[in-house]
Amino acid sequence: MIPTPGTALLPWLACALLLLGLTPSPALAGRPLLVDDAGTNEAGAGHVESWYARQAGNTRVWTVAPAYAPWEGVELGAAYAREVGASLRSHSLQAKLRLGSPAEEGGWRHALVLGLSHVQRQRGPGHYASLIASRELGPGQLHLNLGASRAPGGPTLGSLGLAWEQALGPATGHVEALAQGGAKPILNLGLRGPLLPNLQLDGSLGRQDRQTLYSLGLKLQF
Numbered sequence: 399m400i401p402t403p404g405t406a407l408l409p410w411l412a413c414a415l416l417l418l419g420l421t422p423s424p425a426l427a428g429r430p431l432l433v434d435d436a437g438t439n440e441a442g443a444g445h446v447e448s449w450y451a452r453q454a455g456n457t458r459v460w461t462v463a464p465a466y467a468p469w470e471g472v473e474l475g476a477a478y479a480r481e482v483g484a485s486l487r488s489h490s491l492q493a494k495l496r497l498g499s500p501a502e503e504g505g506w507r508h509a510l511v512l513g514l515s516h517v518q519r520q521r522g523p524g525h526y527a528s529l530i531a532s533r534e535l536g537p538g539q540l541h542l543n544l545g546a547s548r549a550p551g552g553p554t555l556g557s558l559g560l561a562w563e564q565a566l567g568p569a570t571g572h573v574e575a576l577a578q579g580g581a582k583p584i585l586n587l588g589l590r591g592p593l594l595p596n597l598q599l600d601g602s603l604g605r606q607d608r609q610t611l612y613s614l615g616l617k618l619q620f
Contacts, residue, residue, distance in 0.1 A: 450615065510528070557577065
């Protein structure tokens with residue numbers, strides 16, 4: 399049985415529900431996860447991720463996403479994506495804020511993501527928010543996401559994500575499930591590992607509505 403966050407998380411869940419008035423665009427997760435974790439870069443450190451992905455509907459997208467932490471517990475991120483074989487582009491900006499003090503070993507860690515996104519030919523920016531809870535459990539880590547997003551003039555769409563990641567020798571693997579709005583849920587497997595000291599190679603394979611999804615990417619730490 400998966401343990402629940404407990405009463406300490408309830409105030410933050412309430413805050414997330416209040417943010418529902420805020421594009422169907424999830425928070426930028428650490429590759430190759432779709433479900434985000436509550437960690438941030440150390441102050442003064444950052445990374446750049448780039449990946450190619452096949453999404454539902456046979457859509458193929460290239461994405462570049464840098465992130466930097468100017469202060470401890472605050473990470474600023476951006477993403478630029480372009481559909482392969484089409485002129486459609488999108489970009490987003492977000493802030494990831496650690497909530498509370500770093501948890502003791504085995505305790506829950508919380509974070510809040512607030513972001514703006516824009517898709518080409520879309521009127522104005524969309525908004526999204528996500529509440530994140532993570533904790534170590536035995537040999538791995540559990541991540542829970544509760545979010546909401548809204549495109550200009552559209553309805554507010556909720557999202558719910560659950561992920562488990564675990565070290566597998568020199569690599570780290572994960573399994574996750576993500577449901578957004580009225581879309582079919584995504585079930586995903588992923589693996590990441592070091593290619594060079596500051597360079598990560600990662601990939602994922604998943605299913606959504608009987609369609610195969612996959613991605614392959616790199617992450618450079620600085």
